[in-house]
Amino acid sequence: MAESKNNIVTHGLSGKVGDLLVFSQRNGKTIVSKAPKERTGELSDKQKAHKLKFQKAVLYAKSALADPVKNQMYGIKSDSSSGITTYNVAVADLLNAPDIEEIDLSNYSGNPGDLIKITATDDFQVISVTVKIENADGILVEEGNAVDNGAEWIYTATASNSDLAGDKITVHATDNPANITELTQNL
Template sequence: MAESKNNVVTHGLSGKVGDLLVFSQRNGKTVVSKAPKERTGELSDKQKAHKLKFQKAVLYAKAALADPIKSQMYETQSDSSKGITTYNVAVADLLNAPDIEKIDLSGYSGNPGELIKITAIDDFQVIAVTVKIENADGTLVEQGNAVDNGAEWIYTATASNADLAGDKITVQATDNPDNMTELTQNL
């Protein structure tokens, strides 16, 4: 990749030149690229959904930057030396829902006080994890919030559950923009 230093002609240049070139500024450097071609044809349903999601992310990021608390929260993850702005962090947070990597049921046999451990991660922050335990017939045994211990989320059972056969445990993880991921595991 060629690099031009101290070029007085292109320094600070921004915009489109005819239908050939586009000049833009990134991290204090002038970037020259080929002008994009205009899209032809109808967008597919997946493309429309992605476009809508990205528009939602842009609106969320603008609102987050207008909120001093959220703006400061996202500022902690920005890195201007790498071109990662507070705005970029907020957009990415909405675009990426949390992942539930593991539900550890080894400490749960249906007794109150037993623990269910959940590993949930997000590109920015998981703010809540809820657990719901249902019997095989769909009746609710219990539900509640897990507690973050720094490495994983811990749910402490509160109800007695004598028959675990066919029971299912549903875990939901939520992040700041209210993206929610759900994972169900059968016993």
């Protein structure tokens, strides 16, 4: 890759030159790239869904920058030396839903006080995890919020559940932009 230093002709240049080149600024450097071609043809359903999701991410990032609390929160993760702005962090947060990596039921035997441990991660922050326990016939045993202990989320059972066969545990993890991930595990 060629690099031109201290070029007085291109320094600070930004915009499109005809249908050939695009100049942009990133971290104090001038980037030159080939001009994109206009899209022809109809978008697929997946492309439409992705475009809509990205539009929502842009709107979310703009509203996050206008909110002093969210702006500061996302600003902590920004890194101007690598070109990651507060805006970029907020967009990425909306585009990436949390992951529920594990539901540990080894300490759950249907008694009040039993623990269910959940490992949930996000590119920015998981803000809540809820647990719902249903019998095999779909009757709700209990549901509630898990507590973050720093390493994992812990749900403490409150109801007695004598017959665990076929029971279903459903976990929801939510992040700041309200992305929700669900994982169900059967006993």
